[in-house]
Amino acid sequence: MASSFEQYQKRRLISSYFSVVLSIFLVLFLLGALGLFVINSKKITNDFKEDIPMTVFFKNEANDSILNAFDTDLKNARYIKEYAFVHKDSAAKNNVDIVGKDFMEFLGFNPLQNSFDINLKGDYVVADSIKKIESGIKKNEFVSEIIYDKTLVDLVNNNIKKISFWILIISGFFALIAMLLINSSMRLSIYSHRFTIKTMQMVGATKSFIRKPFIWRSIKLGLTGSVLAIIALIALVSYVDGLLPQLHLAKDYVSLGIVFGGVLLVGILITWISTFFATQRFLNLRTDDLY
Structure with missing residues (x-):
């Protein structure tokens, strides 16, 4: 017991x-x-913010030396996480692969521009910092346009x-x-x-x-x-x-x-x-x- x-x-x-x-x-x-x-x-x-791209388009007058100089500036910039140069011919080919039609045959020329796809470091993906970066890039007279989703940046x-x-x-x-x-x-x-x-x-x-x-x-x-x-x-x-x-x-x-x-x-x-x-x-x- x-x-x-x-x-x-x-x-x-x-x-x-x-x-x-x-x-x-x-x-x-x-x-x-x-x-x-x-x-x-x-x-x-930061990982999420760094996925928001910024695309810088160059005028057709921009030659290789100008593009290479801009490439060097990006390489030395502290706010860049990564970037890639997109030649207008490559952009046209990608467009054909996505749309399924060769618009160059219809137009007779390539209307696209050379560009750089840029991903900023997360700390710089805020409204004030992006505006400063955008203003600095626009000082280059051969830059025709800078595109990024401003609404998404503010929302994030x-x-x-x-x-x-x-x-x-x-x-x-x-x-x-x-x-x-x-x-x-x-x-x-x-x-x-x-x-x-x-x-x-x-x-x-x-x-x-x-x-x-x-x-x-x-x-x-x-x-x-x-x-x-x-x-x-x-x-x-x-x-x-x-x-x-x-x-x-x-x-x-x-x-x-x-x-x-x-x-x-x-x-x-x-x-x-x-x-x-x-x-x-x-x-x-x-x-x-x-x-």
Whole structure:
């Protein structure tokens, strides 16, 4: 009979530990995933903004030396991510491939112009910076036209501001929820040992002596949940890196180190603090209040 009761208590204890580790793992995984998103949000938004092209068309009077000089200027410009020269003959051929008709046969000449397709760095894809870049390029007398989607640029930047604001709000909310959930799990775990705590106190054990094994055990549970969360985050980063290789998330060791270190630290600190105050509460209760 005693053996059956001991097995029941053991299973109950293991189940309690499992639920604590699971709750720590889930909360820290969500918090870590959000942290990765926040840290890499600038990189993600820049990647999107850098896909907005700017096309610079040159007059037919522009010869090779003028085009080569402009090419050199772009190569040395700090605001350029990448660019490509598009010869008017290549543009005509691409037009035929898309439309399916050779307009040059109908017109008898190529009306298209030589151009440069430019992708700016994300930090420069804002209204003020683009206007300055556009004004600088237009100083070249052989530039006939500069085309880019002004409406899309404004729309993207306005949406990024709104999204960034809500990300900060959600991050704060998730951090609060994380602390409350882990704290509740640890308090429930300590609650099941309240009689053991009071018995140890009644036989003369000091408060620090009673707290010590509970704190060490909670730190181990916090470490276990944190390590599981980090493993899951590594899998998540590998998956996202496969979908969006241009972001190089898996190679951003600094950001990954900050998030993983944060997850590990939060898992240890919250479990330690929660256990300290939970044991302190039961140590200060009267025996009658335990029931």
